[in-house]
Each structure stands twice: as C-alpha cells, then as structure tokens.
Amino acid sequence: MSGSYPISKRNKVVRRHERGHYDHASVHAILDGALLANIAYVVDGQPFCTPTAFWRDGEHLYWHGSSASRMVRFQAPGVPVCVTVTHLDALVLARSAFHHSVNYRSVMAFGTARILDGREEKRRAIDGFVDRFYPGRSALLRPVNSQEFKATTFIGMEIEQASAKIRETHVGDDEEDYALPIWAARYPVRQIVGAAEPCPRQHPDARQPPPGMAPYREGRALDEVLTEAFRATAPPRAEE
Amino acid sequence: MSGSYPISKRNKVVRRHERGHYDHASVHAILDGALLANIAYVVDGQPFCTPTAFWRDGEHLYWHGSSASRMVRFQAPGVPVCVTVTHLDALVLARSAFHHSVNYRSVMAFGTARILDGREEKRRAIDGFVDRFYPGRSALLRPVNSQEFKATTFIGMEIEQASAKIRETHVGDDEEDYALPIWAARYPVRQIVGAAEPCPRQHPDARQPPPGMAPYREGRALDEVLTEAFRATAPPRAEE
Numbered sequence: 190m191s192g193s194y195p196i197s198k199r200n201k202v203v204r205r206h207e208r209g210h211y212d213h214a215s216v217h218a219i220l221d222g223a224l225l226a227n228i229a230y231v232v233d234g235q236p237f238c239t240p241t242a243f244w245r246d247g248e249h250l251y252w253h254g255s256s257a258s259r260m261v262r263f264q265a266p267g268v269p270v271c272v273t274v275t276h277l278d279a280l281v282l283a284r285s286a287f288h289h290s291v292n293y294r295s296v297m298a299f300g301t302a303r304i305l306d307g308r309e310e311k312r313r314a315i316d317g318f319v320d321r322f323y324p325g326r327s328a329l330l331r332p333v334n335s336q337e338f339k340a341t342t343f344i345g346m347e348i349e350q351a352s353a354k355i356r357e358t359h360v361g362d363d364e365e366d367y368a369l370p371i372w373a374a375r376y377p378v379r380q381i382v383g384a385a386e387p388c389p390r391q392h393p394d395a396r397q398p399p400p401g402m403a404p405y406r407e408g409r410a411l412d413e414v415l416t417e418a419f420r421a422t423a424p425p426r427a428e429e
Numbered sequence: 430m431s432g433s434y435p436i437s438k439r440n441k442v443v444r445r446h447e448r449g450h451y452d453h454a455s456v457h458a459i460l461d462g463a464l465l466a467n468i469a470y471v472v473d474g475q476p477f478c479t480p481t482a483f484w485r486d487g488e489h490l491y492w493h494g495s496s497a498s499r500m501v502r503f504q505a506p507g508v509p510v511c512v513t514v515t516h517l518d519a520l521v522l523a524r525s526a527f528h529h530s531v532n533y534r535s536v537m538a539f540g541t542a543r544i545l546d547g548r549e550e551k552r553r554a555i556d557g558f559v560d561r562f563y564p565g566r567s568a569l570l571r572p573v574n575s576q577e578f579k580a581t582t583f584i585g586m587e588i589e590q591a592s593a594k595i596r597e598t599h600v601g602d603d604e605e606d607y608a609l610p611i612w613a614a615r616y617p618v619r620q621i622v623g624a625a626e627p628c629p630r631q632h633p634d635a636r637q638p639p640p641g642m643a644p645y646r647e648g649r650a651l652d653e654v655l656t657e658a659f660r661a662t663a664p665p666r667a668e669e
Contacts, residue, residue: 199475204498224520224531227513229469229478235439238469238478238513240535258444273467273478277620280464282563285571286555287581289562291464295480315526322529323522331525331606341527360628366571370635373628378651380517383617388600394610411517411618 199299200350210353213248219296219353220245220274221419222412224322228252229271230302232263243272244321246423250298251305251314253343261342264302270346272298276412277378284362284371292375294355300346314343324421325401380411439539440590450593453488459536459593460485460514461659462652464562468492469511470542472503483512484561486663490538491545491554493583501582504542510586512538516652517618524602524611532596532615540586554583564661565641620651 193211194200202209210216220226226243229236239260243252250272254261264270279292305314316327360373384407385398398405404417433452434440442449450456460466466483469476479500483492490512494501504510519532545554556567600613624647625638638645644657 204495225515225517225533227467227469227478227480227515229467229476229511231471231474231476234471235509235539236469236471236476236511238467238511238537240467240513240515240533242531255444269475271469271476271478273480275465275467275480277465280562280622282566285577286559286567286573287577289559291482293465293480297478299475319526319529322520326522327526329611331609331611333526337525337527359626360630362628367628367630368632369571370632371569371571372635372638373631374625374638375628376625376645377623378620379623380618380620382520383619385614385616386599388602388607388613388615390600390607391613392608392610395612398612398614405616 194348194351197350200297200352202352202354205354208354208356210355211351215353215355216296216298216348216351217245218416219276219294220250220298222276222416223274224411224415225274226250226252227273228260229273230260230264230268237263242318244318246317248348250300250346250348251318251343253314253318253341256340256342261344264344265304265342267301267303270300270302272300272346276380278357279378280376281360282372282374282376283360284366284369284373288360288362290356290361292356292358294353294357296351296353298346298348298351300349302344302346305343305345308338311338311341311343314345320422322415322418323401324418325399329399382409382411382414383407434588434591437590440537440592442592442594445594448594448596450595451591455593455595456536456538456588456591457485458656459516459534460490460538462516462656463514464651464655465514466490466492467513468500469513470500470504470508477503482558484558486557488588489585490540490588491558491583491585493554493558493581496580496582501584504584505544505582507541507543510540510542512540512586516620518597519618520616521600522612522614522616523600524606524609524613528600528602530596530601532598534593534595534597536591536593538586538588538591540589542584542586545583545585548578551578551581551583560662561659562655563641564644564658565639569639622649622651622654623647
C-alpha cells in the first residue's frame with residue numbers, strides 16, 4: 190500500500206487543486222520517467238534554477254556536480270531546495286484564449302540538500318546513478334579513480350514533502366463556447382529515443398550494446414524507457 | 430548585429446565554461462524553441478520552481494497564472510526570479526562513469542518579476558501569448574471577457590542577464606580509455622508533435638485547422654515547430 194506526503198502550505202496545489210496528487214505512487218511514477226530535474230536554490234536572496242540529471246532511491250533524490258560548480262558550492266551547506274520534474278504530453282487549443290492549456294505531469298519535491306560523505310557512499314551513488322539509467326552498466330565500465338571522486342560532489346535530499354500535478358484531458362471550453370465554429374484540438378507531444386549512434390572510436394570487440402540496454406529501442410517514449418530501466422535496476426519495494 | 434548580456438557572478442557559467450554563451454542570439458534561439466520554462470522564486474527563504482508556459486518579446490519574458498495561485502501571489506510584489514529552459518538532445522554513454530553525459534541546450538535568465546497593469550496591456554499580452562504559439566489564432570477565438578481578465582495575472586520580466594549552456598558533441602572519454610573494449614554510444618532524444626486530435630465536440634463548420642497551424646506537422650520536432658511559429662508571428666528585429 191502506498192502512503193502519501195504530508196500536506197502543508199509549502200506543497201499544497203493551490204490553483205486547479207483537482208489536478209493535485211500527494212500519494213507516493215503518483216509522485217514516484219513522474220520522477221522515475223525522467224532524467225532531468227530543475228533544482229531551485231537560493232543564494233543571498235537570489236533564486237537559481239539549475240537543470241541536472243537526478244535519480245531516486247526510495248524517498249531520497251540524488252544528483253551530482255563538479256565540486257567547483259555554483260550549484261554544488263551553494264547547496265553544500267545544507268539548504269532548502271525544490272526539485273521540479275515536468276513531462277509535457279500535449280498542446281491543447283480551445284475556443285477561447287484562457288482555456289488554451291497543455292497536458293503535463295509534474296512534481297515539485299521539497300527537502301534539504303546534504304553532501305554525501307565518504308568514498309563508499311560516493312561509490313554506491315555513482316553506481317546507482319549509472320545503473321538506474323542503464324541497467325547493469327556500472328560493472329562494465331572503467332573503474333572510477335580517486336581524482337574523479339575528489340572532483341565530484343554528490344548531493345542527496347530526502348523528500349520531506351511533494352506534490353504531483355497532472356492534466357490529461359481534452360479541450361475544456363465553457364459550455365456555451367462549444368457551439369462556436371472555432372477549430373479546437375489537442376496535439377500529443379512525445380519525447381522519443383532515436384537509434385544508438387556508436388562512438389566513432391568504438392573498440393572492434395565492443396560493437397554490440399550490452400543486454401541492459403534492451404529498453405532503449407528506437408522510437409520509444411523516453412519516459413517509458415526510463416521507467417523500465419528504473420524498474421529493472423530497482424524492483425518496486427513491497428510498500429509501493 | 431546581436432549584442433550580449435553583461436556577465437557577472439550571477440550568470441557566469443562556472444563549470445564547463447567552454448559550454449557557456451552570453452550572446453542574445455544563442456539565448457533567444459533556445460527560448461524561442463520552448464513552450465515551458467521553470468521559474469524559480471523565493472518565499473521566506475524557501476525556493477520554489479514552477480513549470481509554466483512563457484513567451485518572449487524582445488528582451489522581455491512573459492508568463493501568466495491565476496491571480497489566486499502561489500506563483501502569482503508571491504511574484505507579484507516584484508521579486509527576483511530565474512527562468513530556466515532546457516532542451517534534452519541526447520544521452521551520452523561513455524567508457525567511464527563520470528564521462529556519462531547528456532547533450533542539451535539550456536538558458537538561465539535573470540530578472541525581476543513585475544505585474545502587467547491595465548486592460549490594454551493585458552489584452553496585448555494574451556493575444557501575444559496565443560499568437561506566438563499559434564500564428565494568427567487570437568483573432569479567431571471567442572473574445573476574452575472581463576471575468577477572465579480579472580481572474581488572470583500576467584507577469585513580465587526584462588532579461589537583465591542570461592547565459593546559455595550547450596553540449597552538442599559525441600562521447601568524450603579520457604584518451605587512454607578509447608582503447609578499452611567497452612561499448613560507448615549516443616542516443617538522440619527528440620520531442621515530437623503528433624497528429625492533431627480534434628475536439629470531440631467540433632463544430633461541423635470548423636473541421637479544418639486554420640492556415641496558421643501549418644508549422645504543426647506530425648512527427649516534427651517541437652522546438653522547430655515553436656521556432657517557426659515564433660518567427661511567423663514576430664519577424665526577427667533588425668538587431669537580431
């Protein structure tokens with residue numbers, strides 16, 4: 190059985206509250222279909238919003254960056270962050286301007302950034318990062334060296350609160366406007382994966398993608414691919 | 430001739446500075462291919478990052494929301510915001526964990542949110558919003574009514590500073606690692622538009638999409654469609 194995140198002013202869906210969801214399953218499904226998040230943080234009152242790759246392990250989100258980067262330097266002391274993920278699913282053209290909309294699935298997750306300490310914790314993080322996207326890949330790679338560990342900072346955040354917001358319907362017009370002779374429609378939008386482009390310097394003994402890449406088939410929706418890869422690496426926990 | 434944004438600590442690309450661009454043309458090209466931005470703002474020290482539709486007019490960005498929404502209520506007093514746009518172009522799988530990457534085009538734009546006042550300014554904004562995405566469409570719609578204007582707040586921001594960050598290369602490994610028999614590759618990622626799905630309650634005299642929808646052809650990349658629509662509505666200014 191899935192639980193829910195506690196609701197407060199911070200994560201409550203204020204506008205269009207009927208589109209809001211607070212259960213773990215809805216939030217996780219949106220996160221696990223994504224590679225990039227936008228991470229908001231504050232430096233001296235100035236907000237920054239940095240797009241970066243992230244991954245989930247249970248109720249924790251992780252990302253990483255160069256130890257020299259702005260994001261890492263200013264998140265390192267343990268600051269409040271907002272992690273936002275959005276999938277755009279359709280454009281919706283209505284008969285009046287303000288009923289134009291988009292279909293989307295988004296999550297805002299709130300927590301406090303913290304640095305991952307220690308070589309073992311970092312090793313688990315980088316392996317988890319690679320394998321979450323490309324199942325089994327970490328074991329196939331050239332091992333990480335000390336210099337790489339030193340130059341990279343991993344940041345983790347427990348999801349203290351989160352909300353999902355979803356619109357997945359068709360055109361929604363004022364009732365009297367349906368009678369107007371105005372063309373209205375929805376255009377689906379999909380983010381798709383193309384065919385693998387091998388490295389031009391591929392080793393002759395490494396011409397075949399490893400079996401873990403099976404989810405990455407040409408023309409598939411990226412969120413489906415990423416969800417399948419996530420589940421191959423991290424089978425659903427009992428409570429999900 | 431295109432100018433550039435002033436560079437300071439706020440918008441300087443710290444890490445991977447060779448990927449940074451500050452000229453108007455690079456920043457505008459990334460913005461004009463997008464529909465959604467992530468807008469970061471601060472409420473009592475807590476960062477929020479809200480995905481929302483936006484559009485550009487010269488050096489101004491605009492977005493809107495319900496007057497009751499959190500985003501609008503807290504941005505209204507004129508607060509610093511960061512508007513981030515990201516296009517994901519490819520997944521890059523290298524021979525070592527830390528050289529895994531993605532190809533992307535992103536912009537961080539900084540400025541101060543301000544409310545658009547007055548009915549005429551709002552009318553120009555909503556027409557500009559609709560037409561920027563769907564050329565000529567505002568003239569075809571049921572006119573906006575007073576209640577809709579009242580319930581909606583438009584926010585504008587002059588781009589004070591911005592930076593673009595772009596990665597568009599192939600696998601980049603340490604020189605000695607190319608000799609390893611490890612499969613490495615790039616997977617292109619594209620966000621594409623599907624075929625129009627007409628409103629199920631379409632008026633019989635409105636079965637054809639209007640000519641302004643010509644850019645929206647099935648299977649095209651959304652960023653190309655949005656760029657073409659933008660240019661159809663807002664021809665490049667002399668200085669661009």
